[in-house]
Amino acid sequence: MNSDNTEINLEIEAPLLSAIGKSNPFCVPENYFKTSSERINDSILLEKLRFVDTDEFQIPENYFENLSARINSSISVDALKLNNDRDGFSVPENYFAQLNSKINSRISAEVVSEKSKIRTLIPNWTKYAAAACITLVVASVGFYNMKQNPLDKQLGQIPDQVIINYLETHSDVGDTPAILENLGQNVNLADMNTEISQEDLQYYIDSTL
Amino acid sequence: MNIEDSEILAKFADERTKNEAFNLLLKKYQQKIYWHIRRIVINHDDADDLVQDVFIKVWKNLANFRSDSQLYTWLYRIASNESITFLNRQKLKNNVSLDAEQDGLSLADTLADTPYFDGDKAQMKLQKALLTLPEKQRLVFNMKYFDDLKYDEISEILGTSVGGLKASFHLAVKKIEAFLRNTD
Numbered sequence: 286m287n288s289d290n291t292e293i294n295l296e297i298e299a300p301l302l303s304a305i306g307k308s309n310p311f312c313v314p315e316n317y318f319k320t321s322s323e324r325i326n327d328s329i330l331l332e333k334l335r336f337v338d339t340d341e342f343q344i345p346e347n348y349f350e351n352l353s354a355r356i357n358s359s360i361s362v363d364a365l366k367l368n369n370d371r372d373g374f375s376v377p378e379n380y381f382a383q384l385n386s387k388i389n390s391r392i393s394a395e396v397v398s399e400k401s402k403i404r405t406l407i408p409n410w411t412k413y414a415a416a417a418c419i420t421l422v423v424a425s426v427g428f429y430n431m432k433q434n435p436l437d438k439q440l441g442q443i444p445d446q447v448i449i450n451y452l453e454t455h456s457d458v459g460d461t462p463a464i465l466e467n468l469g470q471n472v473n474l475a476d477m478n479t480e481i482s483q484e485d486l487q488y489y490i491d492s493t494l
Numbered sequence: 495m496n497i498e499d500s501e502i503l504a505k506f507a508d509e510r511t512k513n514e515a516f517n518l519l520l521k522k523y524q525q526k527i528y529w530h531i532r533r534i535v536i537n538h539d540d541a542d543d544l545v546q547d548v549f550i551k552v553w554k555n556l557a558n559f560r561s562d563s564q565l566y567t568w569l570y571r572i573a574s575n576e577s578i579t580f581l582n583r584q585k586l587k588n589n590v591s592l593d594a595e596q597d598g599l600s601l602a603d604t605l606a607d608t609p610y611f612d613g614d615k616a617q618m619k620l621q622k623a624l625l626t627l628p629e630k631q632r633l634v635f636n637m638k639y640f641d642d643l644k645y646d647e648i649s650e651i652l653g654t655s656v657g658g659l660k661a662s663f664h665l666a667v668k669k670i671e672a673f674l675r676n677t678d
Binding site (some may be wrong): 318 | 527
C-alpha cells in the first residue's frame with residue numbers, strides 16, 4: 286500500500302482539482318532543452334575561468350593582516366580632519382548662516398551705488414553738446430581761414446606777367462612803398478636808394494615820367 | 495539511457511571522466527530541475543537563469559556530496575533554496591509585501607504576462623489558485639502533485655517532517671479546491 290496516497294482521495298475531496306489533471310501548462314522556447322546543456326557548460330566554464338583569474342592576482346605579503354589596521358587609521362585621519370578643519374579657529378555662532386545674506390546685501394548696495402553715479406555724472410545730453418562744440422570750432426577755423434588776406438589770395442591767382450604789365454603802365458610814385466612792401470618784409474627804402482645805380486634811375490625816369 | 499546516480503558520482507570523482515559525468519548528470523536531471531524551478535518562479539527567463547545557477551553550484555560541490563542522501567533530492571534542495579532566495583530578492587527589489595496574498599498577486603501578474611504558457615482556462619485558474627498559497631505550501635503541493643515525489647523524499651529536500659508535509663499538502667488541496675469553486 287502506498288502510504289502517501291492513503292491520506293487524501295483527490296477525486297472525492299477535491300473534484301474540481303482532480304478534473305483539471307496534472308498536465309503541464311507551461312512551455313519553453315523551441316529547442317530549449319537541446320541547447321540548455323551547452324549553456325550550462327558554458328556558464329561553468331566561465332566560473333572556472335573566474336576562479337583561475339582570481340588565483341592569478343598577487344597581493345603583497347601580510348596584506349590582509351595589515352588591512353584592518355590601515356583602514357582604521359585612514360578612518361581616524363579622516364575623522365581628525367573633519368573635526369579640525371578650521372585649524373583651531375572658531376567663528377561666532379551662526380556666523381556662516383548670516384554671512385551669505387550679509388554678502389548679498391553688500392553686493393546689492395554696491396550695484397545701486399554704481400547705477401546712481403552713472404546717472405548724475407554723465408547725462409545723456411553731454412554727448413550732443415560735445416558734438417556741437419566740435420562742429421562750431423571746425424566751422425570757426427574754416428571761416429577764419431577764408432577771411433584772412435583775401436587781397437593776397439586774389440593777387441596770387443593773377444599771373445606775374447599781368448601784374449608787371451599793369452605796374453609798367455599804371456604805377457606812379459605813390460605805388461613805390463606798396464611795391465617795396467611786397468618785395469620783402471625787411472626792405473628799407475633808404476638802403477634801397479643807396480644801392481640803386483645811376484643807370485637804373487635814369488632808366489626809371491625815362492620809362493615812367 | 496538511464497544511468498545510475500552512483501555511476502555518475504564515480505565518474506565525477508575521476509578527473510579524467512569528470513566532464514563526462516557532469517554531462518550525464520545534466521542530461522538526466524536538467525529538465526526535472528527546470529520544471530521544478532519554473533513552477534516556483536513562473537517566468538521562463540528567471541527559471542533559465544536559476545537552472546544555470548543551480549548546476550554551477552552542483553558542479554562546485556558535487557565532489558563533496560555525501561551518498562547518505564539521494565542525488566536527486568540534493569539537486570531538488572539546491573533548486574528549491576535558489577528559487578525561494580530568488581523570490582525573496584524579488585520581493586525586496588519590488589518592495590512587495592511579504593504576505594502570501596501580495597506575493598501571489600505579483601507572481602500572478604508574471605503568469606499573465608509570460609509568453610510560454612499554452613494551458614487552457616482551467617489550467618490558468620489552477621495556477622492562479624496555487625499562487626495564493628504560501629511559498630512552502632506551494633512547493634510541497636508541486637512536488638507531491640506534479641512531480642509525484644514521496645513524502646519521505648520531500649521531507650529530505652525541505653527538511654520538514656513527513657507529518658507536517660502531509661498536513662501542508664492537505665491544507666493546500668482544500669485551499670485550491672475552494673479557490674476553484676468560488677472564483678470565476
